[in-house]
Amino acid sequence: MVELKTTESIDAMRAAGRVVGRALGAVRAAADVGVSLRELDTVAREVLRAAGAGSPFLGYRPRFAPVPFPAVVCASVNDAIVHGIPDDYRLRDGDLVSIDCGATLDGWAGDAAVSFTVGRARPADLALIATAERALAAGIAAAVPGNRIGDIAHAIGSIGRAAGYGIPDGFGGHGIGREMHEDPGVPNEGPPGRGMKLRPGMVLAIEPMLVAGGTDDYLTDGDGWTLRTVDGSRAAHAEHTVAITAAGPRILTLA
Template identity: 55%
Template sequence: MIELKSAEEIARMAVTGQFVGELLAELRGVAAVGVNLMDIEHHARRRIKERGAESCYWDYAPSFGRGPFRNVLCLSVNDAVLHGLPHDYVLRDGDLLSIDMAASIDGWAADSALSVIVGSPDPADLKLIEATEVALAAGIAAVQPGGRLGDVSAAIGKVAHSYGYSVNAEFGGHGIGRTMHEAPHVSNDGRPGRGIKLEPGLTIAIEPWLCASTDKIRYDKDGWTIRSADGSRTAHSEHTVAVMADGHQVLTRRPTHSTTSADPNHEARHGE
């Protein structure tokens, strides 16, 4: 069942979203050559505790995982794209790191992700990250009252294909609110004009993710980490968004900074 949120409830989600956005921006600065993934994880744990928030990841045990998940971040490096299990790994020059986090404050959740290159960037990696950011911005722009969920999916897929990437439809975005994962599923490809109607009060996490040269995935033995099947680089971008009467609101907006000019922080303004 899809629960539409009131303006007051969306405002409460925005409080969580601000925290998530600010912490992700902070973690992007923490990620550097020579830093251990577990140092990033423990930094996030401290910040979440200091804020009085709760991680939506801790003890999460879906059917596909070898759970429960006992971390507050998903940290995915290079060919890992989703659900990367933080572990003892020291970041190297040129690594592509995706950071995904979801937290809850006073019972309201928000979810967001970004990808960053540590040290010297490879142009192909920059293009891959840019594609996810442009796709995210396009998906957000399609969030308009009276539209259809397929408009969002189609906008994401159109950008991905225009960059020359294929799209995996096994994992995508999702509804969010009182819990991290709610209905509906938000595919990263689709047809405009299809799917549920976008009504004010609907809150969704939009999260395009791409592999450089495949749409197939494989799982690590840890049961969580999802990688490109061919070992190619991957990237992931995500924001939590609310449908408003006059457009949309990005609830996890981060302090302005971007690896590309396509950062949805710039593109996805309220009501656009």
């Protein structure tokens, strides 16, 4: 079931989303050569704590997971697509890092992700990240009343495929509200004009994931969480929580 949020509820989600944006900004600022992923998780935890917010990631355990998620951010490096668990790995010059973060505040959730490079960037990595961001922007632009979920999926997928990138099969965005994952699902590829019609009050987490090697396949690490590219190529992830309103899409997770 899809819950249509009131203007007041969307404003409350904006407060949670602002915390997410601040946390991602703080993590990105702290990311440097020699900094561990666990230290980046600590940075995000402090932002959440200072805001009086909780984490929808910490302790989250979907059906596929062998253990609850142990952190407040997903930290995915280089060939890790999504769901990377922050550990003692220390960032190296040229790493491509994707950070996914959520927050809960006053009963409402926000969810967003950003990809960036550390140290000297590879031009190919910058192009991959820029394409993921363009795909996200296109998906957001399609999130207007009267369109359908397939219009968002088509906007994202068209940009990713035109650049020659892979789109991990079966993963995409989702509805969000009082829970981090709600209906409907939001694929990153599909035919336009299909799926649920978009209505004011719907709130979606739109999140393109692109793979440089062009394949849609992935592998799951032994930790049961981290998804990796099958060919070792790099991946990028971009995400915002977006409210559909009569005035157009409203991004809720800007800092």
